[in-house]
Amino acid sequence: MLALALPAFGALVAEPLFVMADSAIVGHLGTPQLAGLGVAAALLQTGVNIFVFLAYATTAAVARRLGAGDLPAALRQGVDGIWLALLLGAAVVAVVLPAAPGLVGLFGASEAAAPHGVTYLRISALGIPAMLAVLAATGVLRGLQDTRTPLYVALGGFTANAGLNLLLVYGLHLGIAGSAWGTVIAQWAMAAVYLTVVVRGARRHGAPLRPDLAGIRACAQAGAPLLIRTLSLRAVLLIATAVAARLGDADVAAHQITLTLWSLLSFALDAIAIAGQAIIGRFLGASDEAGARAACRRMVQWGVLSGAVLGALVALVRPVFMPLFTTDPSVVDQLTPVLLVVAVTQPVAGVVFVLDGVLMGAGDGPYLAGAMLVTLALFAPAALLVPVLGGGLTALWWTVAGLMMGTRLVTLWLRARSGRWVVTGAVRA
Template sequence: MNDNGNPHLPVSMTDGSTRSWSTGKWKMPISIFFRDARLVFKTDALGMEILQIAIPAAMALAADPIASLIDTAFIGRLGPVELAAVGVSIAIFNQASKITIFPLVSITTSFVAEEETVGRLGSEPNDDVKVVKEPTKNNELEEAVPDDVGLEKLENGAGVSRERKDPIQDDDSNTAMLVAPVVVDVGSKSNKEKRHIPSASTALVIGGILGILQTLFLVFGAKILLGFMGVKSGSPMLNPAKKYLELRALGAPAVLLSLAMQGVFRGFKDTKTPLYATVLGDLTNIILDPILIFSCHLGVSGAAIAHVLSQYLISLILLLGLMKQVNLLPPSMKELQFRRFLKNGVLLLARVIAVTFCVTLAASMAARLGSTPMAAFQICLQVWMTSSLLADGLAVAGQAILASAFAEKDYSKATAAASRVLQMGFVLGLGLAVVVGVGLRFGSGVFSKDDNVQNIIFIGIPVMPS
């Protein structure tokens, strides 16, 4: 509501006029897609803030699929059967992971950004100005610094005191009592002091629990799940697929915890720390792949072990970095926000199930066609996922900026950020369509030398970029 109680939010336009967006129905007009479209490439303050968050986030998000592409290239050297088997296992693992990962990371990012902004605003002096009383012989004089003056002083430095130029004379004495009201920055803290973010602790607890449950589910249900995907008992894909899935499942707790911590860092608008951790972990995976797959003759098991070790390394790096900034242990269990996470995660969970179900169904149908179509499908899927995740960097930036803007009640910035992110996403999508189409046409041989596999990939090229 505005000052008059009207449930409309005034938004400043570029021509100086204002426009009211209705929030009562939680709907935005279609013109939001075209608002200030000419600024889509402008590197103003908002554009730079989006890019500074989005670029490292996109690189971090793309790092794991790129590592998976390299996995696919190494496994493809073992043969189409092994490649198809790993493709089925990865589809199952991704389906189980994404159901929990997307809601957890998205909610964590929003909640942490909101709590961090509210905490920062709460630490800034506003009404936290204390009144200092100095007694005189006959009465008590008190004076408080006005809010606007106190805030101006605190912006220049906390703990500033102001003295009156005219001393106050007592009626019965020539002694002057100097009244010195002191502005106290109640919220000022040491920069080295750790922050207490309840949603961060909650996210780690939920991530750990979900990771353990996912491991148990995939290990003990591997054969049943593979059968559901079309890998029957007599299939040559069954044994390598089962080995890969069971070993890969051991890394589920690390995957959930690392992504929960990435959500915390994103809430802080820090996407560089997750990038460094992810790149280091994926480089470890790439180095271990040929050693374990070929030198140690472990085959698909070696690929799974390399991936699991890299995920635990990423989790360890992020945990050490997070412990320097946040008190991860809450004062009491009551501060954990399980109900809040569950309440806001239901709709996101339904969305993710619907999206990943389509991908899993497609993988199941490809597996039923045989190892060659499944191998081609796995290559196309990995390329598509890698390119699509680049756009998620913009989503991360938009999410963090919007959460902070709403916490600050800066609705004009929220509207501008939403418009800019949508427009940048559209432009990025057009560019990725061209890159994916051309790249697959001339680079599919990197993933498989089988002519039949490449022919099926060429058939899917017109569909994938769209």
């Protein structure tokens, strides 16, 4: 579990460094450029993150076939997932290029920032097919129990991205366009490395490389429930941000800082979930029901322990963490109790992430989609009532970290206890 989870965590953390590097470099061009980048980056991240099922569904399907001892079929499944990613990427590009001005406008970019946002968005959109192919190929390698290669590729991509941005922005004086082109080049280079690894493996084991419509359709069908799950989770976060904005400037500022920490904690816990996807898929593919159940129990223990450790760290480092983002007393006053809410609920989050990964590894996407829709249905009215009932940011975060995550815990725990996710064989019937 650790051999899979630790490199996975490194790869997950390396991905946000792309945006951080771009922000640091573009920030010295001026405030309008940085504001434009902020809007464009938010749009790009949303557009890519909703397709994260390309990694999750592929991991589970490949791991099952690997467990069944059919490596050529595992690689063929992975190739189909990559073809689906490229097709989806091309479709997204076709939408984003003409719609870029309207999309930037929807985010309320100023007249000074909007042109920079449009420039960055249009150029960076050319890297979306590569980004989606990287997601799918990462899923292939995770399914094959290899999380080290994604770590190395992510670190190499980050280094190339930073170097290219510095060269194109300041060396060739291309401005924000240079930053976008540097990122696109780095993303396609990462995709090329992944494709080389997968193609070599496919050729070595006799797996076909040509597009297979039936296989691509099967990948899309397997990923559709996870897409619903992801969209529902995104809706939860958007509702929370909208409610925080209604509470006041200090509240929304503290909310944004808390979300930043929440995302970092999620990366750590998601690494365990990724290990769970790969391990559970392989056990079920090998028709080892006892091994799958034992792995689930062990990973739940890891989830509780990891959540407890992360929660304790959050509580301890609060005095150091808050000054890194703000010195405004009103924001600090809001942050202090909210971060305690995050800290005490981390053991719950740890179990939720682990069980999410277990059920993904089992290919139990339809249940995950339904459970997340139930969670959204309970969370939305509760969150919207917070300002109506006179609650503040702390109350809002109890609905996020308490109600939302608690509901997910109940739904996932009930499914795990039922054993209905334990469906063995190379393909989930």
